[in-house]
Amino acid sequence: MRDVLGVALPLAVVAVLAATALLWIAPGVDVAAMSRGAIGPTTWPKAMLLAAAACAAFLALERVLFGRKAESPPSAVDYHEGRSAGAIALVIAYGVAIPVIGIAWSTPLFIAGWLLLGGLRAPLTVALVSVLGTVGLLYFFVKLSLMPLDRGKGVFEQATVVLYRLLGIY
Amino acid sequence: MDALAAFANGLLVAVQPLHLGVMVVGVLVGVIAGALPGISFVNAMAIALPFTYLMSPLVAMMFLGGIYVGGVFGGSISSLLLNIPGDPDSLPGCWDGYPISQRDGPQRALSIAITASAVGGLVSAFLLAFASPPFARFALTFDQPEFFAATVLGLVSVLAIARSQLLASLLSLFLGCAIGAIGTDPLYGVQRLTFGFDLLANGIEFTVVMIGLFALGEVLDYASQRVRPDFGVRQKARMGILRLSDLWALGASIGRGTGIGSVIGIVPGAGAAVGALVAYGIERQVNKRRDEFGTGVEDGLAAPEASKNATTGTALIPLLTLGIPGSAGAAIMLAALMLHGVQPGPNLYTKDPGMLYAIFASFTLANIFMVIISVGVTRFFGTLMRADPAIICAFIVIFSLVGAFGVRNNLADVFICLAFGVLGFFMRRFGFPTAPMVLGVILGPLAEGYFMTSMANYSDDWTVFFTRPKSAVLFALAGGFVVWALLPELRRLLGRDGR
Numbered sequence: 001m002r003d004v005l006g007v008a009l010p011l012a013v014v015a016v017l018a019a020t021a022l023l024w025i026a027p028g029v030d031v032a033a034m035s036r037g038a039i040g041p042t043t044w045p046k047a048m049l050l051a052a053a054a055c056a057a058f059l060a061l062e063r064v065l066f067g068r069k070a071e072s073p074p075s076a077v078d079y080h081e082g083r084s085a086g087a088i089a090l091v092i093a094y095g096v097a098i099p100v101i102g103i104a105w106s107t108p109l110f111i112a113g114w115l116l117l118g119g120l121r122a123p124l125t126v127a128l129v130s131v132l133g134t135v136g137l138l139y140f141f142v143k144l145s146l147m148p149l150d151r152g153k154g155v156f157e158q159a160t161v162v163l164y165r166l167l168g169i170y
Numbered sequence: 171m172d173a174l175a176a177f178a179n180g181l182l183v184a185v186q187p188l189h190l191g192v193m194v195v196g197v198l199v200g201v202i203a204g205a206l207p208g209i210s211f212v213n214a215m216a217i218a219l220p221f222t223y224l225m226s227p228l229v230a231m232m233f234l235g236g237i238y239v240g241g242v243f244g245g246s247i248s249s250l251l252l253n254i255p256g257d258p259d260s261l262p263g264c265w266d267g268y269p270i271s272q273r274d275g276p277q278r279a280l281s282i283a284i285t286a287s288a289v290g291g292l293v294s295a296f297l298l299a300f301a302s303p304p305f306a307r308f309a310l311t312f313d314q315p316e317f318f319a320a321t322v323l324g325l326v327s328v329l330a331i332a333r334s335q336l337l338a339s340l341l342s343l344f345l346g347c348a349i350g351a352i353g354t355d356p357l358y359g360v361q362r363l364t365f366g367f368d369l370l371a372n373g374i375e376f377t378v379v380m381i382g383l384f385a386l387g388e389v390l391d392y393a394s395q396r397v398r399p400d401f402g403v404r405q406k407a408r409m410g411i412l413r414l415s416d417l418w419a420l421g422a423s424i425g426r427g428t429g430i431g432s433v434i435g436i437v438p439g440a441g442a443a444v445g446a447l448v449a450y451g452i453e454r455q456v457n458k459r460r461d462e463f464g465t466g467v468e469d470g471l472a473a474p475e476a477s478k479n480a481t482t483g484t485a486l487i488p489l490l491t492l493g494i495p496g497s498a499g500a501a502i503m504l505a506a507l508m509l510h511g512v513q514p515g516p517n518l519y520t521k522d523p524g525m526l527y528a529i530f531a532s533f534t535l536a537n538i539f540m541v542i543i544s545v546g547v548t549r550f551f552g553t554l555m556r557a558d559p560a561i562i563c564a565f566i567v568i569f570s571l572v573g574a575f576g577v578r579n580n581l582a583d584v585f586i587c588l589a590f591g592v593l594g595f596f597m598r599r600f601g602f603p604t605a606p607m608v609l610g611v612i613l614g615p616l617a618e619g620y621f622m623t624s625m626a627n628y629s630d631d632w633t634v635f636f637t638r639p640k641s642a643v644l645f646a647l648a649g650g651f652v653v654w655a656l657l658p659e660l661r662r663l664l665g666r667d668g669r
Contacts (some may be wrong), residue, residue, distance in 0.1 A: 013341075026360050034358050039625050041358035044618040045351035048610075052344035059337050079599065084394035088592055091390065091567055095588045098571070099581055111564045118393065118560025129561055137568060145224065147576055 010060035014053045021049035086117050102152025102160040103141075107134045135167060143169045177299050180527030184232070184535055192229050193532050196236020197539050201547045203237070204244020206562065210257045211241020215502040216384040217566065219377050219509070220573035227510040228525050232532040234506055238499040239482050239536040240543060242442045243287045246475060247548055250279040259442035262450040262474035269466030282420065282468055283475045284544050285412040290428040290476035291537035294483030297432055299530035301484075302519075306491040309516035314627055315634050317492070317515075318620035319644035324494035325613050326648045327437060328606045329655035336655055339606045342597070346610020347617070349374055357622055369582035376611045377505050378574045382587040383604045384498070385570045387594020389563045394595070411541060420472045423453055427473035431480025436487050441497030442478040449477030483533055490514050490526065493616065498605055501612055509577075 025042045034040055090113050097106035108130040115126045141147045142164065151160040164170040183189060196218075203214035215237050222230035242259060249263030250271045263283065271279040312320070328343055329336060352363045353373025364370040412420070430452060431445040453473035454463045463470045485497040493514040495501035507514050512522075519526060574587035597604050628634040636642050 020363070024363070024365060026362050029360050031360070034360070036625075037630050039622070039630055041355045041360040042362065044614075044621065045348055045362055048344045048347040048351065048614065052341050052348060055337050055341035055344060059341070062337070078396040079394050080396040083396075084390075084595075087390050087393040088595070091386070091591065092588055094567070095571060095584050098584065103572075107568060110568070114393075114564040114567070115558075115560050118558070118563065120558055120560055129564075133565065137565075137572075141572055145221075145576075147572070148579055149572065149575070150581065 006063050007060050010056040010063070013056040014060065017049045017053035017056065021046045021053065025049075083117060087114075090114060090117060099150050100153060101156040103149045104134065104138060104160045104163050105152065105156060107137060138164070138167065138169060173300055173303060176523060176527045177531060179524065180299075180529070180531035181535075183228075183524070183528035184531040189229065189232055189528070189532065190535070192225070193232045193236040193536055194539055194543070196233040197240035197536050197543050198236075198547070200237035200240025200242075201244040201247070201540065201544050204241035204257055204260075205247040205547060205551060206559075210384075210388070211237055211244060212257075212498045212502070213385045213388055213566065214241060215499055216377075216380045217569045217573055219380065219502055219506055220576040222506050223509060223576065227507060227512045228528055230506045230510065231503060231525075231529045234499075234503050235529065235533050236536050236539075238503070239291055239479070239533065240540050241499070242479050242482055243284065243291075243475075243540055243544060244547070246283045246287070247280070247544070247551060250283060251276055251548075251551060257443070259446045259478045261443075262446050263471060265450070265464055266467050266470030267475075269464075270468060270471060273466050279471060280544075280548055281412050282416075282471050284541055285417060286420070286424045286427065286472040286475035287479040288411070288537055288541050289417075289424050290431055290478070290480035291482055291540065292534060293428045294432050294435060294480040295530065295534040295537055296483075298483035298486050298490075298533060299527070302487045302491055302530075305487060306516040306519040309491045310520075312516065312640065313638075314620050314624040315638050315641040316644065318617060318624050319635060319641040319648070320492045320494060321613055321617040321620055323644050323648040323651070324488070324492075325609065325617060326651045328609050329651055335601070335603055336659055338601075339603050342603050343606035343610045346379075346607035347614030348610075349379065349607070350376070350611045350614030351618065356619070369580075369585075372578075374586055374611070375577050375583060376608070377509065377577050378583045378587045379590050379611045380502060380505065380608055381570050381574050382590025383594035383597070383608055385566060386587060386591025387598055387604065389566050389570070390591060390595035391598045392559065393563055394599075420468055423457065423469035423473040424476045426453060426456070427476030428480045430473075431477030432484045434477070435481030435484030435497070441485065441499070442481045445481040446474035446478040450474040479537070486529075486533070490518060490529075491516055494613070495609070498608070501608060504612060 025045050029041075031040050031042050035043075090110065094106055094110040097109070100106075111130040111133055112126050115129060120126055141149055151157045161170065184193070199214055199218070200211050204211045215234055218234065218237060222233060225233065241257070245257030245260030246263045246267065249260040250267045253264050253268040267279045267283060270282070309320075325343060325347075329339060348363070352370055354361050354371055361371055417424075427449040430449045431442075434445040434448060435441075437444075450470065450473060453469055454460050457463070457467070457469050459467050459469065481497065482499070485495070485500040486503070488494040489500045489504055491514075493504065495504045504514060512518070570591070571584050571587060574583045575581065577583055594604050596602075597607075624634060625632070634641070635645060
């Protein structure tokens with residue numbers, strides 16, 4: 001199964017890259033009218049995509065011809081699949097939550113979730129790091145650096161403003 | 171004499187309280203980030219990059235330069251105390267340094283490492299100050315085809331660090347170049363590779379890509395590991411610089427390491443890890459105690475330590491004279507300059523020599539402060555290691571995402587950073603190199619610009635790249651790199667590797 005994937009995956013990459021190079025660099029634009037001979041606005045990205053596709057094709061060919069499972073061995077680190085999926089999901093959820101509930105509310109939730117995922121179980125430590133860490137970050141980014149970080153939408157925006165006033169940030 | 175006077179003026183600028191303070195903070199951040207296993211100084215530089223927006227270009231370079239110099243040494247602290255390299259370039263420190271630490275105590279190993287690193291770093295900083303201006307004067311004779319050839323040399327030189335992963339590195343590099351082409355084309359105004367997404371119309375900021383691949387990707391990788399190393403430090407560690415008699419005894423190995431590192435630093439794409447490994451390998455060949463290497467030979471620690479810090483200054487020579495980064499750290503410094511609208515290259519030496527010499531002087535000072543700061547960090551290393559890695563990683567994620575947002579105050583960059591973070595994690599996990607992709611994203615648009623203007627200026631005659639002598643020499647060097655990188659593959663295919 002892994003051997004089949006080792007060939008199928010690079011071939012899929014070849015197909016995607018070649019299709020992108022030939023069809024989707026600048027769809028709907030009359031590139032030929034802008035070009036001087038062979039040189040035009042799509043020349044460089046097309047060359048890069050086709051070169052990348054060629055590399056992927058060679059990777060697949062190498063595995064077919066020489067039976068090499070991989071050009072380089074994957075990392076020798078022992079991964080915990082659940083923790084791996086959890087970490088990715090948590091980071092993405094944090095990114096998605098920022099514009100919805102605002103950075104002030106999403107950050108402590110993220111820190112608490114991350115610490116629990118990382119194996120920290122002491123409730124006081126988790127709560128203190130989450131709350132104090134967030135307050136410190138808000139002071140640094142919003143009060144000192146004047147960064148226009150997202151306050152969230154609707155009720156969350158109002159709650160963020162109230163929090164900022166309570167903390168003396170506004 | 172002019173160079174000496176300019177350097178002295180640079181020193182006066184570098185010792186101004188703000189500049190000195192920023193540089194010292196940079197060195198401190200670098201030493202701590204380098205010392206923490208799993209977090210490299212490149213991560214720290216990538217996270218710090220967006221915050222340099224608030225600084226002037228000079229202050230930004232002093233800050234990042236401090237992180238760079240401190241970080242390259244910092245990795246040795248965990249190598250010598252825990253036998254866990256803080257960074258890949260500190261790996262040789264584990265081979266002979268840790269046995270010294272076990273046999274003669276950590277103070278001896280740390281003192282050798284810091285002294286050798288400081289000597290290598292100082293020589294490299296002086297080389298940067300006094301060898302780069304003549305190099306820049308030569309580069310001033312370059313036209314667009316030569317710059318294109320130099321950029322291509324920078325792109326293919328990434329193969330030097332990935333000879334065992336040639337196809338994967340090339341694939342990563344070309345994808346990086348394609349990612350760099352996303353957005354509105356500066357010459358024709360055509361939107362390319364945007365797939366109808368407005369957020370891609372302004373292109374993808376390489377800073378965001380770097381934060382995603384280097385910082386977020388590494389944190390995700392670390393968080394996903396089933397078994398994490400024991401960070402317990404059981405020995406009290408203190409260090410100082412070596413006595414003159416000890417320095418004299420190790421002089422030959424430190425000299426060799428410094429020479430090797432200084433040369434390797436100039437090679438675009440190589441950096442501290444290659445410098446340290448090559449220096450260790452050569453020392454193992456030439457040293458009279460070569461048969462004892464791996465058991466705690468002091469020369470086996472001194473040479474790679476001197477070499478890795480000797481790459482730091484000379485890595486900036488191709489960066490400042492040609493705009494080609496010599497290492498991942500130098501690539502981030504290139505990004506910092508470009509964020510401030512400063513285009514590195516030979517013209518910088520005539521436009522703003524004051525800033526350049528202040529940077530050179532700051533680099534020199536950073537190597538001196540590295541010694542003082544490392545002594546302090548080592549004393550508190552045990553306390554530092556008691557901080558749960560999960561806490562450190564949580565704040566790295568937050569700094570990464572806020573930093574990505576801060577690049578253009580655009581939420582779209584946060585999502586792009588997340589996407590590259592996840593991509594970086596999977597690339598790392600499946601042994602796919604990320605550095606070539608970053609180099610492609612940075613140098614790809616430069617290469618395209620030089621290529622297009624060369625073609626426009628020379629009537630679309632592509633032979634111009636090979637008929638102009640300097641361009642031809644640079645392309646020959648690039649070709650040499652490719653052939654050298656291909657040799658192991660060719661040997662394997664021809665069945666001459668003994669397998």
